[in-house]
Amino acid sequence: MNADPESKLFVYNSLSRKKESFEPFKPPHVGMYVCGPTVYGDAHLGHARPAITFDLLFRYLKHLGYKVRYVRNITDVGHLENDADEGEDKIAKKARVEELEPMEIVQYYTVRYHHNMDQLNVLRPSIEPHASGHIIEQIEMVKSILEKGFAYESQGSVYFDVEKYSKNHHYGVLSGRKLDELMSNTRELAGQTEKRNSADFAIWKKAEPAHIMRWPSPWSDGFPGWHMECSAMGCKYLGDQFDIHGGGMDLLFPHHESEIAQSTIANGKSPVRYWMHNNMITINGQKMGKSLGNALSLDDFFSGKHELLAQAYSPMTIRFFMLQAHYRSTLDFSNEALQAADKGLKRLMNATADAMQLKADSQAADQHVDAIRADAYQAMNDDLNSPMAIARLFDAVRIVNSVKEGHSNINPAELKLLQELLNVFVFEILGLQSEDSAQDDHLLDGLMETIIQLRQDARQRKDYATSDLIRDKLASLKIVLKDGKEGTGWERK
RNA sequence: GGUCUCGUGGCCGAGUGGUUAGGCAGCGGUCUGCAAAACCGUGUACAGCGGUUCGAAUCCGCUCGAGACCUCCA
Incomplete structure (x- = not known):
């Protein structure tokens, strides 16, 4: 079945704030990157929305005949935690509490995430890269940005120089922000002193002694800044420029804005053609x-x-x-x-x-x-x-x-x-599937067939006491009988 | 405080200048021993106030209400 040739796919591009005709760089190929979960806890509803939204897009693009490479990352490296007394790696913190290896936690929640996504009939992406498996790529990207003069090292950490970037680029294209507003509205936070400017963001972060997850780098033992993984892995698997980048609206700023800035400096071009964002729940x-x-x-x-x-x-x-x-x-x-x-x-x-x-x-x-x-x-x-x-x-x-x-x-x-x-x-x-719990259970099917037959016999004898007893007993087992013209069916409640 | 988004009938939720969204619930009916299930039919809503227009839920302004983001959390 082919789509209506009269109509063409339009998608809303957050970059232009308009619906645009979808034209991939190299048809019939489509490169699509979506921000995936941080695997330090069970998936909640908020994880299901982007997964289902971009699963729909993935399925529809394939239906239209595109060859789609869908990359969705697993975030499993350290960043600072908001509600901790002092900055501490989320995964490392949980690991200490439960006395498990960090990668054990990562593995545990990744498996559970996959299981939940399978339940939702969300197709697995083409590639599901782990941030921890791409530390080298991220370090290389930090180096490249440093070489080009758009980042500086400060006490073992490396920060992106937003002010310098803004001289020739628009930091805020995606989120509609203006740099001077960002400067004046930023809250006072600990650790700001390392930065030249409050709007700068970390692309490499030196690890505190408590951090378990850390990697050597030219600047310090530490971990990559949050935004680096998507830039590095998107580039690695989809190229300097690819078609679609998706995620929740909450990621528009600073995450995606910073991705654009980093990639633009490292690769000399804006990385993504269509930015797509799902709303919240x-x-x-x-x-x-x-x-x-x-x-x-x-x-x-x-x-x-x-x-x-x-x-x-x-x-x-x-x-x-x-x-x-x-x-x-x-x-x-x-x-x-x-x-x-x-x-x-x-x-x-x-x-x-x-x-x-x-x-x-x-x-x-x-x-x-x-x-x-x-x-x-x-x-x-x-x-x-x-x-x-x-x-x-x-x-x-x-x-x-x-x-x-x-x-x-x-x-x-x-x-x-x-x-x-x-x-x-x-x-x-739409990726819906039957959830008929009766399927593939021959024993139960056989038993139900017998019970329904016995009730049918009773009804024919007008022995309604018996037939209603059967119906009520089954109801208490959460099995509902459905009398129809062509016989009686049943289903679990 | 700043930037932005939104406010649709009992509930959820499309639509975005002039014609039925749809689902669920409710109501009426078909079916049934009764019931359930299933099926059919049925509602003319657009936060408030003002403005633009021949005409606005749809455009503009204000008010009220809700939400998102505002960096080293991912």
Whole structure:
């Protein structure tokens, strides 16, 4: 199935603050880099949003026929921690507390992150580089910036000279900031004295004695500045200039702004053509934060074991819920909203399965499936408007159900188009998958078949006491019987 | 305080100058022994105040409210 040739992909570029026609540097190849997790704790909702947003983009680009190299980093080297008494490597701190090797922590949470992403049906990136595995590249980049005169060493650390950079470049292109405002608005923080200017940022940081994770460098035993890893690894795997760089809006400044500055000096050109940023998530209208007690992990949602949650929400419910909002809008989580998404998802998935069973009628009138299809593609091409595309899929759902119920007919060509539309969008582009817990359990299937048959017999004898007893007992095991025209089905609640 | 974003019907959430978003809930109906499930039908909303316009949820201004960022946290 090919996309509507009439419409073309447009994406919102944070750099221009406009939707732009997507034109890769070297079609059909697309290079895409997305800021990945810091693996010092379990993945929470905030990790799911960019993962799902850029998974959608990855899937859609591939669907359009592009050959995509998708790089998403694992951040596992040291930076200072905000709420620590004195600066201390996040991973090192946790390691001391738990008496584990830092890389053991990294490994542990990386595996758990992967598991959560698999649950959400987020495709693995093409390359998933670790910052700790690219210390040499980062040091080389620091050297290059020093040689070009845009950084200076101070007490074993190396800082990027923002003021000098600003003479010929615009530090603030991405975030819309002005240097003089940055100078005057910066808070007073410890350690500022090493810097010539408060707007300067570290590209190499000398490690305090307490730091476990440290590497030798020409300047000190230490670790690279936060922004270095993305610049170095993006360049290594995607080149001096690549097509798309993604991440959360919270990373716009200073992280991505600084990446642009570093890479521009080191490589002589602005690194990225399209900067794309997903918006943030709120819970019950409130921002997510550890101090607010609402930083729910993905496992919390999947298990339902958190006081804010009325029930468990499956990975696909979370995924579908996120796709029902545009990626550049804030998204508010609440039990009510998630339950609504859960039901809507079931309706979509059921209809997608039912569509395969429909029978065509060559006499049937036009159902305008091609218009629905074109609108769905147009929505995706308009900066990945998945909520609009999903709305159109529900139009298709209405047709499926109406044919299924015998209220209308569909001709063979349209039925084929309808089946393709639902299959391609639901599974391939949106990345939804069936979560029917009954699948692949032959013993349970057999048992249920027997029980349902016994109840059916009782109902035919009008022995409703027995049939209702069976229904109630199963309900207490969280198994719901669904009586339909063509027999009784069941599902786990 | 500075920069920026947002405020849509009971809930979530698209739309961004003139035509139905969609989902969930509610209501009505079909089906059912009853119920559940499923399915069908159904709502004309756009923070407030002013302005521009033949016409504004959509543009402009102000007010109120919410959020993001403002560097050595990633």
